[in-house]
Amino acid sequence: MGNSLSNDKFVVKGRTVAITGGSRGMGLAAGHQLAAKGANIIIIARDREKLAQGVEHIRQGALDPSTQRFHHISADLTSSSECVRVIDEIVSWNLGNPPDVVWCCAGSPHPTLFIDTPVSELEAVMNSNYFTSLYMAHAILSHWLRTSREHTTQPSRTPSSTNTSTISAPPRHLIFTASFLAFYTFTGYSPYSPAKAALRSLSDSLSQEMNLYAAAxxxxxxxxxxxxxxxGILTESYEAENLYKSDVTKMLEGADEAQTPEAVAAKSIRALESGQELITTDILTSLVKRSMLGGSVRGGFARALGDWVLACVVTLAMVFVRHDMDRKVRDWGRKFGASGMNREDKQA
Known part of the structure; x- marks a missing residue:
């Protein structure tokens, strides 16, 4: 009864949530906060020791540790077969049921200049930040949609499908983690931004495809x-990337403060509960998103209208932002050369 009267569009109490990259950072913070709401949590990553520590951290924050269940799986998600194995293991552990929510948090940035980045690293960045999510999405959607795919020639037309008094099953959720850079990128992120932009495109495509199965x-x-x-998220990888990030990239980023994983997870969960599909966690990204939506607009007429009004304003502002950043990069090149590094500071 409580759930039927609630405006919460992301109810997780008693449901099973699988989180890739869940042993640290945003994934771990999301697992901890969803456990506090009563969810059963599975975290997936490579490092077994960090996984064990992560599960214990999540368990300690659980709403009811005596009834909730927790599990961890070590896997290399850059392999499509491993993603299938992970889903199969979750189904077996979860008494024959697939997870209700899959949240893809695996991945890490590699902010370097394009020609200074080995091709092998470019491939690794795409594998880590795009293909891990794509493979997991394919594995879980193939499982969730197995019944409908087995009956593609005959849509479901049982009496209950036309009975408006029937309470429909709660939705399942597939969540990708992209980046501000999916909307606007700049010097130093050419190895990383395309993977996040690809996730945004994949999300748009799948969102529309799911309407096909829901209707049928x-x-x-x-x-x-x-x-x-x-x-920016304050994680171990954030600290590490600043050790090799070019000085010109740091200059363009300016003094923008990164958020803690806990803050990003909390804002994301609140947005999920309100029914949002394209979710930002800070004001700047929220504004830039409006100027770059195009056909990505989702959420109904009222939200689209609000996005359009903001987009008209922000699009004009972005012209000046891009002009200013281009000017700064040219000035940097004239002063310090093409390495992207401030040699004067290094010599001082």
Whole structure:
């Protein structure tokens, strides 16, 4: 009864949530906060020791540790077969049921200048930040949609599908984690930004495709596709990337403050609960998003209208932002050369 009267579009109490990259950073923070709301949590990553520590941290924050269940799986998600294995293991552990929510947090940035980045590293960045999510999405959607795919020639037309008094099953959720850089990129992020932009495009495509299955099989749980667009997150990898990030990139980023993983997770979860699909966690990204949406607009007429009004304003501002950043990069090149590094500071 409580859930039926609630405006919460992301109810997780008693449901099972799988989080890739869940042993640290945003993934771990999301697992901890969702456990506090009553979810059963599975975290997936490579490092077994960090996974064990992560599960214990999540368990300690659980709403009811005596009834909630927790599990961890070590896997290399850059392999499509491993992603299939992970889903199969979750189904087996979860008494034959697939997870209700899959949140893809795996991945890390590599901010370097394009020609200074080995091709092998470019491939690794794309694998880590795009293909891990794509493979996991393919594995879980293939499982969630197995019934509807087995009956593609005959849409579901049972009496309950036309009975408006029937309470529909709660939706399943597939959540991607992209970046501010999916909307606007700049010097130093050419190895990384394309992977996050690809996630945004994948999210848009899948969001529309899920309408096909929902319409053809109204008795099955609907599937919602969401994408989070955080800016900087204060994690171990954030500290590490600043050791090799070019000085020109640091200059362009300016004094923008990164957010803690806990803050990003909390803002993301609140947005999920309100029903948002394209989610930002800070004001700047929220504004830039409006200027770059194009066909990505989702959320109904009222939200689209609000986005359009803001887009008209922000698009004009972005012209000046791009002009200013281009000027700064040219000035940097004339002063310090093409390495992207401030040699004067290094010699001082």
């Amino acid at each position: 099989h109204p008795n099955e749980p609907p599937i919602r596709i969401h994408t989070i667009f955080p800016a």
